[in-house]
Amino acid sequence: MKQSISLKSSRKVKKALAMTSIAITALGFTHSASAEETLSLYNWGEYINPEVLQRFTEETGIKVKLDTYSSNEEMLAKLQAGATGYDIVFPSVHMQDIMAKLNLLEKTNINQYSGFKHIDKNFLNAESDPNGEYCLPYAWGTVGILYNKKLVPELNSWADFFALPNDGKNIAMLDDMREVISVGLITDGKSVNTTNRDDLKAAQDYIIKQKHNVSAFTYDSIPMVQSGDIAAAQWYVGSMLYVFQNPDDLAYVIPKEGATMYQEDMCVLKSAPNKVNAKKFLEFFTQPEIAALNTKQQTNGTMNTEAVKLLPDSLRNNPSINPPAEVKAKLQLFKELGKGIKLYDRAWTKIRTS
Structure with a gap:
């Protein structure tokens, strides 16, 4: 099944059907003046709990519209192509720094809001925003390996991962330049x-050497691992959602050699038509119970220290989700x-064309 697949699925696990649009409104809300207000989010697909949006509408009367993207690059390209109307985006830290250089982000002073005291300052990782004056740290996690335990009883490393095809077992990697390299x-x-x-050059050559054993470069590997068509896949910690649903068949591991860590932050666009409402949403999300509500559904990490205390033990003390210091x-x-x-x-082009 050696092929290159570019299908984009939910990134809930972290990446999703791009450009989906949903509206979240509060049932029975009757305050007509508030109900006229809106907020437009542009986020990773299915990367926010719909209940969070519903509660925001119930509390404020502000209707929320959500569009989704499947990569940082897709989001930036759409904005640079002239897309308007979005209020909040959720870039990874390095993309936040790129957007800051392009003067695309609004200074919100969210760090002066009382709820910001709950944010772990170790997650102020954006070089362009070391004090949290622009964006709110939102979610974090790892990119490791999801595998089918019926085909692979145990897997602990990238070396183990790349050895699977030698036993006739298929593997997949993300269709993502930086993650693969x-x-x-x-x-x-x-x-x-x-x-x-x-x-x-060494990393490029290493991946090219493995490429003939990689059945697919895709974001759509979850169902293939579930079915057994793929024994293991490079994927996000959000796949723990499926591990919890089927622990006898699935497992997620952070390879012993190491892995990448992702962090998404919540940023208001300088072009946002609803800046006041956007600021309200950032403030709303600093509430521990709201951050915890999102984390429970996403099975990733939260920077909200009080929200961590509200998580069930299966999340709070799970080494795949909240790994130990080492x-x-x-x-x-x-x-x-x-x-x-x-x-x-250049390295990515060489990998994909070799």
Whole structure:
């Protein structure tokens, strides 16, 4: 089944049917003046609990419209192509820094709001926003390996992952330039943000060597792992949702060599038509019970320290979701690379065309 698949599915697990649009409204809300107000979100697909949006509408009377994207690049490209009407976006940290350089983000001073005291300051990772004056840290997690336990009783490393095809078992990787190249860098003990040409050449060659054993580069691997068509796939920690549903058949692991860590932040666009409502939503999301409500559904991490206390033990103390310190030390967060990204583009082109 050697092919390159570009199907985009839910990123709930983290990536989703792009450009879905839903409206969340409060049933029976009668305050006509407030009901006229709106808010437009542009987020990773199914990456926010609909109940969070419904509660916001019930509390404020503000109707929420949600459009979705499947990658940071898709989101930025649409905005740069002239898309208007969006109020809030949810970029990864490195994309937030890119958008800041492009002067696309509104300064919200969310860090001055009382609820910001619940945010773990260790997650103020955006170089363009070290104090949280612009965006609210929103969600974090890892990119590891989801596998079918009926086909693979145990899997602990990237080496184990790439060895599976030798036993006739299919594997899949994400259709994502930096995530795929990062595996080559991590297995070589290098930074996923390196711009050293030799490091990138070694990572490129490593992935090319493995490529003939990769059945698909896709965001749509969850159903294939569930069915057994794929034994294991590079995927996001949000796949723990399916692990909880079927623990006898599925498992998620952070490879022992290390993995990437993602962080999405909640940012108001400078072009937002509803800046006041957008600020209200950021403030609303600082509430521990709201952040916990979203985290319970997404099965990822939250930066809200009080929200963590509200999570069930299956999430709060799960090493796949909240890994111990020694595992966290091996997690790497993507940074904005400036002109250095061209080196990754070239390596990715070489990987995909080899």
